[in-house]
Amino acid sequence: MHTGELKKKGIFQWGIAQKFILWLCLFSSLLAIMITAVQLYISYKSGLDSIVKSIRQVERTYLDGIIKSLWISDTELLQTQIDGMMKLPDMQYVGVVQDKKSIAEAGIIKDKNVITEEFSLPYTYQDKTISLGTLRVVYTLENIYSRMITDAFVLILSQSIAILLISCFIFFIFYRLVARHLYELVNYARSLSVDTLETPFTLKRDQTRWGEDEFDELTKSINLMRSNLKDSYSRLEGEVLERKQAQKALQESETHLRTLINALPDLVWLKDSDGVYLSCNAKFERLFGAGEAQIKGKTDYDFLDRSLADFFREKDRLAIEIGEPSMNEEEITYADDGHTEILETIKNPMYDEKGNLIGVLGVGRDITARKKAEKEKIRLKTELQQAQKMEAVGRLAGGVAHDFNNMLSIILGNTDIILEDLNASDPVINNLREIHKAAERSADLTRQLLAFARKQTIAPKVLNLNTAIEDMVKMLKRLIGEDIDLIWKPSDALWKIKIDPSQIDQVLVNFCVNSRDAIKSVGKVTIETENVSFDMAYCLEHDGFKPGDYVMMAFSDDGAGMDRDTLANIFEPFFTTKEMGQGTGLGLATIYGIVKQNNGFINVYSEPGQGTTFKVYFPRHEASCMETKAVEPEIKKGNAKILLVEDEISILKTTATMLERLGYKVLSASTPGEAIQMAGDLGPDDLHLLITDVVMPEMNGRDLVEKICRLHPDIKCLFMSGYTANVIAHHGILDEGIEFINKPFSRQELASKIWEALH
Numbered sequence: 001m002h003t004g005e006l007k008k009k010g011i012f013q014w015g016i017a018q019k020f021i022l023w024l025c026l027f028s029s030l031l032a033i034m035i036t037a038v039q040l041y042i043s044y045k046s047g048l049d050s051i052v053k054s055i056r057q058v059e060r061t062y063l064d065g066i067i068k069s070l071w072i073s074d075t076e077l078l079q080t081q082i083d084g085m086m087k088l089p090d091m092q093y094v095g096v097v098q099d100k101k102s103i104a105e106a107g108i109i110k111d112k113n114v115i116t117e118e119f120s121l122p123y124t125y126q127d128k129t130i131s132l133g134t135l136r137v138v139y140t141l142e143n144i145y146s147r148m149i150t151d152a153f154v155l156i157l158s159q160s161i162a163i164l165l166i167s168c169f170i171f172f173i174f175y176r177l178v179a180r181h182l183y184e185l186v187n188y189a190r191s192l193s194v195d196t197l198e199t200p201f202t203l204k205r206d207q208t209r210w211g212e213d214e215f216d217e218l219t220k221s222i223n224l225m226r227s228n229l230k231d232s233y234s235r236l237e238g239e240v241l242e243r244k245q246a247q248k249a250l251q252e253s254e255t256h257l258r259t260l261i262n263a264l265p266d267l268v269w270l271k272d273s274d275g276v277y278l279s280c281n282a283k284f285e286r287l288f289g290a291g292e293a294q295i296k297g298k299t300d301y302d303f304l305d306r307s308l309a310d311f312f313r314e315k316d317r318l319a320i321e322i323g324e325p326s327m328n329e330e331e332i333t334y335a336d337d338g339h340t341e342i343l344e345t346i347k348n349p350m351y352d353e354k355g356n357l358i359g360v361l362g363v364g365r366d367i368t369a370r371k372k373a374e375k376e377k378i379r380l381k382t383e384l385q386q387a388q389k390m391e392a393v394g395r396l397a398g399g400v401a402h403d404f405n406n407m408l409s410i411i412l413g414n415t416d417i418i419l420e421d422l423n424a425s426d427p428v429i430n431n432l433r434e435i436h437k438a439a440e441r442s443a444d445l446t447r448q449l450l451a452f453a454r455k456q457t458i459a460p461k462v463l464n465l466n467t468a469i470e471d472m473v474k475m476l477k478r479l480i481g482e483d484i485d486l487i488w489k490p491s492d493a494l495w496k497i498k499i500d501p502s503q504i505d506q507v508l509v510n511f512c513v514n515s516r517d518a519i520k521s522v523g524k525v526t527i528e529t530e531n532v533s534f535d536m537a538y539c540l541e542h543d544g545f546k547p548g549d550y551v552m553m554a555f556s557d558d559g560a561g562m563d564r565d566t567l568a569n570i571f572e573p574f575f576t577t578k579e580m581g582q583g584t585g586l587g588l589a590t591i592y593g594i595v596k597q598n599n600g601f602i603n604v605y606s607e608p609g610q611g612t613t614f615k616v617y618f619p620r621h622e623a624s625c626m627e628t629k630a631v632e633p634e635i636k637k638g639n640a641k642i643l644l645v646e647d648e649i650s651i652l653k654t655t656a657t658m659l660e661r662l663g664y665k666v667l668s669a670s671t672p673g674e675a676i677q678m679a680g681d682l683g684p685d686d687l688h689l690l691i692t693d694v695v696m697p698e699m700n701g702r703d704l705v706e707k708i709c710r711l712h713p714d715i716k717c718l719f720m721s722g723y724t725a726n727v728i729a730h731h732g733i734l735d736e737g738i739e740f741i742n743k744p745f746s747r748q749e750l751a752s753k754i755w756e757a758l759h
Helices: 003-010 016-071 075-085 142-191 214-263 282-288 306-322 368-421 429-452 465-480 501-519 536-541 587-597 622-631 649-661 672-681 701-711 725-730 747-758
Strands: 091-098 101-107 114-125 128-140 267-271 277-280 326-333 340-351 357-366 461-464 484-489 496-499 523-534 548-557 601-606 612-619 641-645 665-669 689-693 716-721 740-742
Touching (some): 016 075, 016 091, 016 114, 267 282, 306 326, 306 340, 340 368, 368 429, 461 465, 461 501, 465 501, 465 523, 465 548, 501 523, 501 587, 587 612, 641 672, 641 701, 649 665, 689 701, 689 747, 716 747, 740 747
Parallel strands (some): 484 523, 641 665, 641 689, 716 740
Antiparallel strands (some): 091 101, 091 128, 267 277, 267 357, 326 340, 461 496, 548 612, 601 612
């Protein structure tokens, strides 16, 4: 806006002058109203006084004449007197009433605002006072009100004209002396910039003045401020240039430092003393699955479960308390892809130049491979020790078994002969029976030693584990007793295994005896079977598991359970927790030997007071595949086109072969990018089902499904994964309505899941 335009507009805008005039008008109006009110009150009071004087005049002048006229009953004179009273100011009605009857009257009462006065009319005759009636006079106030309204209008009009003229004059004087100079000051202030600091501020004043006033002083102050601003700007310009150079150098240094920290393979982060993140590197961002901007200002409780966050916070406080680096190990799961690492973390308290605590610097190094190597070393050492123990026991059992069994055979045979020859009443018969029992227990002990050392003679046969267990169920129920429930849950279409049937009996009997002793009173024992398959990836994540197809037998009880120290020794020969004389310590050792002899493995889970579960895995007999197919239920097949995405090549090939044998048309992709490209080359209706792994390089399964669904909106999806439940839940795969199959899976399971997903 130009200066002229601002000045022209400023005369009429709502400024100081207008506000001043407004307040002046308000005050003047209030004063005029007060004066008018006083004057109207005086006028009203004067009217009332006039009426009062008229009443006194009636009392002095007319009252005696009216009494006399009434006494002599001269009605004409009385009426003449009343008509004369009507000429008094503001008189509206006059009447004489005798015995409630009007004798004479003049006028009509037509207004509400009136003043009424009544006079008694007594007459004294022969010392007696006789009442001749009552004189009633009525005065109207309307004339007074009318005069007041007229006076008020005249007063308000005259005072308003005076206020308007005075206000205009004051506004002109104020604008001339003050307002226009203020507008010039505003225009100058708005136009002031670095380029106009050289131009001084001047006021457009008349030549004739009475000396310097406040505006002259203001002009001097503004020009002095302008000069100071110019000098300050020159100094500031130099400081800004220096600061920019320093800032540029700082940014380059920070960039180099950030590049260096992000290039580290370790996790690096900095927290303040309250555990709030101040900074972190790119590797740490993967842990929380968020950028540094989202991590800064938050704590571990915003990203982790409370127990792990409490653990991290405790280690931070420890480093602060001791005032030196603190080292610990911690297991973490990365939010970006779900993989787990074991970190060796160093937390170091950080201080500024004055010794004040800044926070805690943390560096976490991945030692997962080292830990796995140490664990593998311990496992191999344990297996070596176990093998050495088994070899020693095997040599002992193998060396003495033949002769010992021969001697036991002689003892048992001769004992049977003697028992048969003796009478039932013979006193030595009980002793012979004890000898017979001891020989039988010795024979069982030898068989258990041989079984543990894998030295016993066996005759393996191809059999169905369900059939073998069903034949033993009745005997096992008698063995564990009536107070313990035996629940048998066989799986359908169980694969065949190759094993000596007597070994199955040994395993079941030893398990039942252990469970019976662990329960001691009322309880429950459950036996289950199931077909399972393990791939290499699954076995690498689970110690002791071996890749392949297995028939699993689970044996569970709700007994006393075992602690970790007991679990570490349960398969040791002669190790027992039972009282003296109640166990040999070879029950579980025998089971271990039988399982190992048949190329299987065993897994156990137990907690004190929570019972125990043993899972025995026997290899599937390869020659039984044809036999199994004959008894398997019908597998549902199809001809849909399936896009299979799996980054593990061996699993990809195996699964693709299974799908093709089920009749499906398969497109295989080892990366999400390859899968997206394949899907893009097909028409919207040419692809029916997407089967994808959950955790893969480049992109997780959920993101891949979103991208594929954009190309094929009607496609069905089936997720698969071998990760633990918390990793799957982290990617949202277990949400309601999402089809999911867990690795390892059988051909039957895969066919059923695909049928469910497509239908």
